[in-house]
Amino acid sequence: MATCYRHPTRETGVSCSSCGRPICPDCMTPTSVGMRCPECAREKTRVHRVSSLPTTPVATQAIVAINVAAYIAEIATGAGFGNVNSGTVFEHGALFGPAVGIGHDYWRLVTSGFLHASFFHIAFNMYFIWIIGRSLEPALGTGRFVALYLTSLLCGSLGVLLLEPNTVAVGASGAAFGLLGAIIVEARSRGIDLWQSGLLPLALINFAFTFLYPGIAVGAHVGGFAGGLLIGIVFDQADRRRLPRTVSYAACAGLSVAAVLAGIAAVA
Numbered sequence: 001m002a003t004c005y006r007h008p009t010r011e012t013g014v015s016c017s018s019c020g021r022p023i024c025p026d027c028m029t030p031t032s033v034g035m036r037c038p039e040c041a042r043e044k045t046r047v048h049r050v051s052s053l054p055t056t057p058v059a060t061q062a063i064v065a066i067n068v069a070a071y072i073a074e075i076a077t078g079a080g081f082g083n084v085n086s087g088t089v090f091e092h093g094a095l096f097g098p099a100v101g102i103g104h105d106y107w108r109l110v111t112s113g114f115l116h117a118s119f120f121h122i123a124f125n126m127y128f129i130w131i132i133g134r135s136l137e138p139a140l141g142t143g144r145f146v147a148l149y150l151t152s153l154l155c156g157s158l159g160v161l162l163l164e165p166n167t168v169a170v171g172a173s174g175a176a177f178g179l180l181g182a183i184i185v186e187a188r189s190r191g192i193d194l195w196q197s198g199l200l201p202l203a204l205i206n207f208a209f210t211f212l213y214p215g216i217a218v219g220a221h222v223g224g225f226a227g228g229l230l231i232g233i234v235f236d237q238a239d240r241r242r243l244p245r246t247v248s249y250a251a252c253a254g255l256s257v258a259a260v261l262a263g264i265a266a267v268a
Helices: 038-042 058-076 088-093 097-101 108-114 119-140 142-163 173-189 199-212 218-240 245-267
Strands: 029-031 034-036
Touching (some): 029 038, 034 038, 058 119, 088 108, 097 245, 108 142, 108 245, 119 142, 142 173, 142 218, 142 245, 173 199, 173 218, 218 245
Antiparallel strands (some): 029 034
16 A cells, blocks of 8 residues: 655555645645645646647657558568568668677667568557557657657667577567556556556566567567666656656666667677
8 A cells, every 4th residue: 555655654545636646635635636735736737728738649650650661661672571581671670699799780779679570560569559659658748758669679679689699580569568568657657457457468468479479589578568667667756756857868868878788798
């Protein structure tokens, strides 16, 4: 049971509807939008016009478009439509430990996250990203959503280089699993039941496929999910403490750099 942020010895199941901090009965201020803590109750509620609300997940749309464009480029440069395992774009962009460690092709840690091995592969990943992104992006803001996506992608690449360095890997699933980890943190912070919302069953089913279905880059899924969870926690704590957004971006930058350096060191 959570405890009141102002009275640590008092357990409570109520959170402030504005900042999300747990509050006890003595700290609750009833408002038209739910209970608020003393600090939030003293602040004036911001009024937004409907036209100013972020209703379109532009970053999610852009990410899907970039991945589709990359897949078309793979096919146009010699790869097969059904099973992509060749072609100029694939051969120079896929993640492969020796190419990173010996050939110093460091860009593969990023480019591999935008390439896919088949039509089914990209279709599943893009649907997964779209479903999560259209809910998570408005909650985090476009800037932090993009930072989370790229950080999760690099953490997924790190996972591949640690667990499967001699395997050729492509796909946005590392970044997608990072989004899944972050939305689980965000939902839990808002008091949403993870079972009833379907988020926890979704995670369990996807990890079951990860470990039981052959040909899946386990490292990408595990690494991306871990990175997304970590960044999601940082975002949540930054919001609770009302820290500037630069703290969130700095955390993403720091973890991204660490993932890149650790990945390179793993295959050097």
